[in-house]
Amino acid sequence: MxxxxxxxxxxxxxxxxxxxxxxxxxxxxxxxxxxxxxxxxxxxxxxxxxxxxxxxxxxxxxxxxxxxxxxxxxxxxxxxxxxxxxxxxxxxxxxxxxxxxxTLRIYPLRLSLEPRRYRPLDMRILDRYKWRHPYLGNRGISEPIQRLMRIGYDRERNAIVIPWFNADGTLGAVKYRRVDTKAFWYERGGRPIREMVYGIDIVYSRRLRRVAVVEAEVDAMTLMTAGMPAIATGGAQFGDVKRDIILRSPIEEVVLFRDNDAAGRAWRNQVYEALQGKVGVSVALVPRFHKDVNEAWVNGIRPVGKIRKITPNFQLLV
Missing domain, CATH: 3.90.580.10 (Zinc finger, CHC2-type domain)
Known part of the structure; x- marks a missing residue:
């Protein structure tokens, strides 16, 4: 149909x-x-x-x-x-x-609604990308956080390599992001991003109970650089699988940092509705004239306003 x-x-x-x-x-x-x-x-x-x-x-x-x-x-x-x-x-x-x-007519998509089983990717994929490029450093991401998140660089395709790990630490997906354009793509055979949460492996390994939630991996690493535990949904889609990943984890409280656009507002509302009443949920603001957390950070906006119930180091951008 x-x-x-x-x-x-x-x-x-x-x-x-x-x-x-x-x-x-x-x-x-x-x-x-x-x-x-x-x-x-x-x-x-x-x-x-x-x-x-x-x-x-x-x-x-x-x-x-x-x-x-x-x-x-x-x-x-x-x-x-x-x-x-x-x-x-x-x-x-x-x-x-x-x-x-x-309207646009798209003919049979041939997609099964039944969940597929994915095997973790071979961790050795990352061995060929053990290089560093100044792209993320120029966006304010610290070297310790890049090492923590096992960031690499594909010299042949001029792309930052961002691994996504499953809750048990196995490699689920790999995202490649060119440094000279805005283009990105994913490693073939990986787990669908709709079934993953970026940084959830850190939540489990460190038993984090209070984290920020953002859309993009770079925003999550920005908050980590600022001393705030953070996870990312990987885009504006937030379905039941992502919700359940968070609810099954040690997380008890979240703070939502949305992008300053219509898609960001829709994302915030969707995540808030999905998690409200199941974990503690609050909302943070990014300065109006900055499109997201990272842009505010690069332009010198530093976290202010401590929230005691999160952690002594967990603050909001206001």
Whole structure:
């Protein structure tokens, strides 16, 4: 059965720099690379040139990121694998209440709703990436935290290597993030990010009861650098599996740090609703003119305002 996807509604969840919305396309600064002049475009309706949801980035040097379809774009924006995004779309639009209006038809996704069993990745994958690049250091992430989280560097593909570990310390997934663009991808055969929480292995190994929760790994490492235990959901998707991972862990209290955009607000509300009444939940604020925790940190905003019930070193950005 075909799925009718409202591509405009999906894209409106995210912040777009210098965006122009018309009836048939979005034109904005590329989300994949650093530029000032808007050259990235997405078709919002079917046209003579392309189907709704297809996009192009004429300024991209890497052919992999010069054009593509809606699943690849949404997976990037949501910070997850294409498989996770397909599952999200199937869950959201698979019922009878699919939205009307400008839609995109995606034909059978061939995804099973039954959970799959994944074997941990071979830890030796990380051996080839035992290098360091100044990218994270320039974003304020300390060397001790990079070592703790076993950060590496892929010299051939010019990408930071961010391992995701399961609760028992086995390797579940590996994320690669280029240092010269905003592109990222995951190691093949890894566990879906929708089934993982970044930093949960540290929670177990150190029996942490009070932690911050953020979307991105870099934000989690930022708070760790500031002396705050932190975990990351890995994008804006927070489903029952992530909720249960947190509830099964030693965690008793969480503080939510959202990004300053519409997707961040939706993420905060979703996580708050899922965890309220099951663990202690409070919400922190990132300064209005900074898009996330890391940007505030890089621009010299330091944690203030102690919260005694968290830990003596656990503070909020306000």
């Amino acid at each position: 075909a799925l009718n996807i409202d591509i405009r509604a999906e894209l409106e969840h995210f912040s777009w720099e210098r965006a122009t919305w018309t009836h048939d396309r979005l034109i904005a600064v590329s989300p994949f690379r650093y530029e000032r002049t808007p050259s990235f475009y997405v078709y919002l309706t079917d046209t003579a040139d392309a189907k709704a949801g297809y996009w192009g980035d004429p300024g991209a040097k890497d052919p992999e990121w010069q054009r593509g379809g809606p699943v690849k774009l949404l997976a990037y924006l949501r910070g997850e694998t294409p498989e996770d995004t397909l599952q999200y779309l199937r869950n959201k639009y698979g019922g009878e209440d699919a939205p009307e209006g400008d």
